[in-house]
Amino acid sequence: MASGDRSSSELDAAEAELRRGFETLAVARPDPSAAVYEVRLNRPAQRNALSPAAFAEIPRAMALLDRIPSARAVVFSAAGPHFCSGIELGGPGNPLAASSKGADPVAVAEGLRRAILDMQAALTAIERCRKPVIAAVHGTCVGAGVDLVAACDIRYCSKDATFVVKEVDMAIVADLGTLQRLPRIIGYGNAAELALTGRRITAMEAKEMGLVSRVFNSKQELDAGVAKVAKEISEKSALAVMGTKTVLLRSRDVTVEQGLEHVATWNAAMLRSNDLKEAIKAFLEKRKPVFSKL
Template identity: 85%
Template sequence: MAAGGDGPPEAELRRGFTTLSVARPDPSAAVYEVRLDRPAQLNGLGPDAFAEIPRAMALLDRLPSARAVVLSAAGPHFCAGLDLGSPGDPVTAGPSLADPAAAAEGLRRAILEMQAALTAIERCRKPVVAAVHGACVGGGVEVVAACDIRCCSKDATFVLKEVDMAIVADLGALQRLPRIVGYGNAADLALTGRRITAMEAKEMGLVSRVFDSKQELDAGVAKIAKEISEKSAWAVMGTKAILLRSRDITVEQGLEHVATWNAAMLRSNDLEEAIKAFLEKRKPVFSKL
C-alpha cells in the first residue's frame, strides 16, 4: 500500500460509475461511501453492477485516505435483488450454445464471476458497514452478508426470494448467513422465502443496530465508520483479516494464526503512540497508510 498522497486509486474513483456513486461525504473523515445508485430500477443488480462493485472495492482497498467504507443505496429501497431479464443477464438469457455442456460451463463461469464480485466486499481490507433501508431482497441480502457490520432503519425488510423463483441462492447467502444468524435461522429464511422485519433481523443477528429513520441510519452509520477510521489502520485491518480467517478454521488454528500475525505486526509505531497517548491522557494520532 503506497504511502503519502492518494495517487491513482483516487483519480480512478473520480472517473465515475454507472450503477454506483462513490464519494467522501466528510473531507475530515477517512470514510468513503459506496452507494447503489439505480433507484429507478430499485438498485437491481445487473452485469454492470457486478463489474463495478469489485472495481470500487479494490480501489478503496488501495486508497490511503480510505480507512472505512459505508455501503448504502439511493432511492426508497436498498436493493431488489438480481436484475433478471436485463441485457446480459446470464440467468434468464443464458448462452446460446447448442452444446448443453458448453452452455452449462458458460453459466457456471458467469455465476462464479458474480460470486467474486460480492466476495470483493468481504476481501476489501477496510471494514465495510452496510446501511440498509426499505426492501433488501435476494441478491441484496447476499450483498449485506458480505459486509462486516450491518445496520438498518426501522422500515427495512429482508427476504431471500430465490426459492420462490425456482433458484438456489448462489451468491454467498447460503454460505455466509449460517455463520451470521445460525443454521436454523438461515434455513428458515432460505427455505421459506419469508420476509422479516428490521427487529426480527436484529433479534437473529443479521443486523447489529436498528435506527428509527433513514436520516438517523445515515448519521448513525457515518458515526460508526468514522469511529473505526480514527483507530489504528493496521489494527483495524488486522482485526478484520483475523476475524474472517478464524471464521473458517478451528479455534486452535485461529490462535496460531493470530500469534503469527501479531509477531509480524504488533511492534508498530501505532502501538507506541497508543500507549503514549493513554499515559498523556490525549487522543492518539496514528500513522498514515
C-alpha cells in the same frame, strides 16, 4: 522512478479513477474531515437491482478503496426508497437470461458456471477489502441484496427495512453467498428457515436474529448513526483495524486452535508497530493518539 514515487503515482491513479465515477454506483467521501467513503447503489428507478454493470463495478470500487490511505472505513448504502431488489432479471448482457437455443448443453452449463463464479467474486470483493465495510440498509433488501450485506462486516438498518431470501420462490438455489455466510451470522436454524420459506422478515426480526446490530428509527437516523460509527472506526489504528478484520475472517473459517495460531503469527509482526507505541504514549499522556497513514 523510485519505488516511493511509483507508489505515490499508483495511489494518485486510484483516487483519480474513483473520481471518474461509475455507472451503477456513487462513490464519495461525504465528510472531508473523516477517512470514510460511501459506496452507494445508484439505480433507484430499478430499485437498485444488480445488473451486469454493477457486478463489474462493485469489485473495482472495493479494490480502489482497499488501496487508498484516505479510506479507512467504507459505508455501503443505496439511493432511493429501497436498498436492493436482487439481481436484475432479463436485462441486456445478463448471462442468466441468455438464450441457449441450439447450443451444446454442456457449453451452456459451463458458461453459466463461470458467470455465477464471477458474480460470487464481485460480492466476495466486499469481504476481501481490508477496510471494514458497514452496510446501511433501508427499505427492501431482496435476494442478492442479502448476499451483499452478508459480505459486509457490520450491518445496520432503519425501522422500515425488510429482508427476504427470495431464490427458493424463483425455483433456484441462492448461489451468491447467502447460504454460506448467513448461517455463520444468524445460525443454521434461522438461515434454513429464511432460505427454505422465502419469508420476509422485519427489521426487528433481523435484529433479534443477529443479522443487523442496530435498528434506527428512520433513514436519516440510520445515515447519521452509521456515519458516526464509521468515523470512530476510521480514527483508530489502520493496522489494528485491518488486522482485526483479517483475523476475524480467518478465524470464522478454521478451528479455534488454527485461529489462535494465525493471530499469534500476525501479532508477532504487528506488535512492533509504531501505532502501538503511539497508543501507549497517548494513553499515558491522556490525549488522542495520532496513528500512521498507510
